[in-house]
Amino acid sequence: MFGLLGTAFALLGLFHVVKPTYADQNTFDFPVNVYEFRTYWYYAPTGTDKNYLQYLDPNVNTMMHNARTVKRDNYAEVLGASAFESTSTSSELNAEAAKIVNLMWARDFLNDMNMYQMSLIHQHYMAAKEQLLKEPITNTVFEDMAFDDPLDRMVVYQWAYHLRQGYESLMSNASKLQSKWRDVVEKINLDAVPTEESE
DSSP states (O other), X not given: OHHHHHHHHTTTTGGGOOOOOGGGSOOXXXXXXXXXXXXXXXXXXXXXXHHHHHHHHHHHHHHHHHHHHHHHHHHHHHHHHHTOOXXXXXXXXXXXXXXXXXXXXXXXXXXXXXXXXXXXXXXXXXXXXXHHTTOOOSOGGXXXXXXXXXXXXXXXXXXXXXXXXXXXXXXXXXXXXXXXXXXXXXXXXXXXXXXXXXX
């Protein structure tokens, strides 16, 4: 029931999604923010190009891994919520449940958009990294124009920086809404409309 409502109204309410605060989020199994990501000039004195990348690569890999994990978890969450079939005798409670599922579907759409953006930026980062190391470009679609030192390092850093912006955008949208949904489900189960099987 609520799944159909979610699909129908997700796009209509997309621009009215209330951004959650971090206090409303479930605790993820990893840090949401990338605190170790510093300014370019912190990394600039690094000796070789490989040493330089050893500072950026871990953060880039962590951001991509965390983003994919959150996107997958959020999608599993909305599928589970959409499959919930019980209804309450209270129309207000049913409306609240539908509203939460709508927000989940809208959130999932935004997650897709953010993940697509991050994937493109990541491809640019990987290509810039290969250029910096003077290696063959795996995907020439994302090849930047050639730069000399230190601009070549700056280009790599800028792609990592833009990736971080996309990452933080995804994380700010990725509230699980799980506590609100769980509370509504518990209330519905206490006052559910009897089904033929339960009668």
